[in-house]
Every structure is written in C-alpha cells, then in structure tokens.
Amino acid sequence: MANNQITAVTELDRSHYKTKVYAGGHFIYSDEPEEVGGTDEGMTPGALLLASLGSCTAITIRMYADRKGINLDSIKIDLAICKEEEMSKETTITRKIELKGDFSDDVHQRLMQIADKCPIHRLLSNPIKIETS
Incomplete structure (x- = not known):
C-alpha cells in the first residue's frame, strides 16, 4: 500500500469473534458480546x-x-x-x-x-x- 494511506490489519483465528486489530504499531481487540458467542473482550x-x-x-x-x-x-x-x-x-x-x-x-x-x-x-x-x- 502507498505510504500516504491509513492502514489496519485484522486477524481472526478459531477464537470465534475475538479479532486482533493492528494499526500504526498499536494493537487492540474487537469482539462480540457473550450472548452472541463472543468473549466480550473488546469493543x-x-x-x-x-x-x-x-x-x-x-x-x-x-x-x-x-x-x-x-x-x-x-x-x-x-x-x-x-x-x-x-x-x-x-x-x-x-x-x-x-x-x-x-x-x-x-x-x-x-x-x-x-x-x-x-x-x-x-x-x-x-x-x-x-x-x-
């Protein structure tokens, strides 16, 4: 990708919905609430x-x-x-x-x-x- 773009990478393995999000050297989780099968460990x-x-x-x-x-x-x-x-x-x-x-x-x-x-x-x-x- 070009250097002037904002980029992000998301990765999801067999953890159901708990998704790893990487951007600009930072890391967070995105997830779903437990009632829909997530672990509720992220937004x-x-x-x-x-x-x-x-x-x-x-x-x-x-x-x-x-x-x-x-x-x-x-x-x-x-x-x-x-x-x-x-x-x-x-x-x-x-x-x-x-x-x-x-x-x-x-x-x-x-x-x-x-x-x-x-x-x-x-x-x-x-x-x-x-x-x-």
Whole structure:
C-alpha cells in the first residue's frame, strides 16, 4: 500500500469473534458480546466506528482550541447508532458534544462548527466505496 494511506490489519483465528486489530504499531481487540458467542473482550465493530468518530471529533476540536488559545478544559462526546443488524444507507449517528471551559457563546458555536470538520465525520458523511480483493 502507498505510504500516504491509513492502514489496519485484522486477524481472526478459531477464537470465534475475538479479532486482533493492528494499526500504526498499536494493537487492540474487537469482539462480540457473550450472548452472541463472543468473549466480550473488546469493543464491537459498531462501537469502534463510534470511537473513531468521537476521538477524531475531540482531537479536531482540541487542535483548533489550542491553536487559537481558547481556554477549553474538557471535551465529552456521547455517540449512538442503531444495532448493527439494523444499519442501512439511512442510518443516523447521534453525537452530543459537551465542551467545558471559559469562553463565549460565539466561541462555543465556532467549536461546534469545527467538530464537523474532523476527517472521520467528513468521510462518514459521504458515499464510501469499498473495494474487496
């Protein structure tokens, strides 16, 4: 793959659903709950998707606030999506952003606008093509 790509490798052996995920020298597990045959030792794929959006949003807001010298103490983002078996092209992700710090309402509004500029938000807001080989 080209050097300018973000890459990840997933591996699943006979461990049912506990999947090893490698990216950028880091390692995590993805899994399914015990009630569907998993070991519940990692986030579900849907939770990983929400985690990607939430962390990207928080990082984007933090980068902007730091560059602009905004007194932003903390960012909390609550995300939700329907069950994976109910997902379709009409699926909606809800995202509630809580910002704490000493700043005006105008700055708060600007930070909320910046949230939509995170790369994962932009990616998920457009049609995605997946090529499988």
